[in-house]
Amino acid sequence: MLREDVTDAIRSAVFEELAAVGFARMSIEGIARRAGVGKTAVYRRWKSKLALVLDLVSAVAAQxxxxxxxxxxxxxxxxxxxxxxxxxxxxxxxxxxxxxxxxxxxxxxxxxxxxxxxxxxxxxxxxxxxxxxxxxxxxxxxxxxxxxxxxxxxxxxxxxxxxxxxxxxxxxxxxxxxxxxxxxxxxxx
Structure with missing residues (x-):
């Protein structure tokens, strides 16, 4: 089972990473570092940075x-x-x-x-x-x-x-x- 606090930390890190370096330069490694998790924690939830960003856009819009x-x-x-x-x-x-x-x-x-x-x-x-x-x-x-x-x-x-x-x-x-x-x-x- 995936821990919700880790998922939340990754989502927050994506926003920070996007703001800091933009989508083109954003990396799973950078996101994981900002979130304080390993890359595998990110890849367990999303298969790529594109999938991660698409999920995030949808989640924010749902609010x-x-x-x-x-x-x-x-x-x-x-x-x-x-x-x-x-x-x-x-x-x-x-x-x-x-x-x-x-x-x-x-x-x-x-x-x-x-x-x-x-x-x-x-x-x-x-x-x-x-x-x-x-x-x-x-x-x-x-x-x-x-x-x-x-x-x-x-x-x-x-x-x-x-x-x-x-x-x-x-x-x-x-x-x-x-x-x-x-x-x-x-x-x-």
């Missing part, structure tokens, strides 16, 4: 972001932006996510894991936010949850992951207001 339920579209969008910005600014995540996105271009398996684990989860959250807003009469029937996700999260990802810029005071409030305005604009024009 996911909560579906906000504030009673208003603006409140839900603002809450979602707050939680997402906190996650994206985490010291390890801010180094690991850009590296994994680069590796996704080289490894279809990583690309698919990111898509199914992260994007699909976020699409589910956006769909719930849209569904609730439609039920409250804040959005028209037929509002596209994918477009809503693009409008809500796209600018935040751009700023924090691509540009790697800071969030000025009021940025999340302004972004929430802008996203809600775009989602609720009169579709007949």
């Amino acid at each position: 996911g972001l909560p579906v906000p339920s504030t009673g208003s579209l603006y409140g839900d969008v603002r809450a979602l932006l707050e939680v997402a910005s906190h996650a994206l600014r985490h010291p390890l995540a801010s180094r690991v996510i850009p590296d994994l996105l680069v590796e996704a271009a080289r490894h279809p398996e990583i690309s698919e894991a990111i898509k199914s684990a992260l994007l699909d989860k976020e699409k589910g959250i956006a769909a719930a936010v849209v569904r609730e807003a439609v039920a409250r009469g804040e959005l028209p029937e037929g509002t596209d949850p994918d477009r809503a996700l693009d409008l809500i999260a796209g600018p935040l990802y751009w700023r924090l992951v691509v540009v790697r810029g800071d969030l000025p005071a009021g940025y999340l409030d302004d972004l929430a207001t802008t996203a809600v305005a775009a989602l609720t604009r009169d579709r007949t024009t």
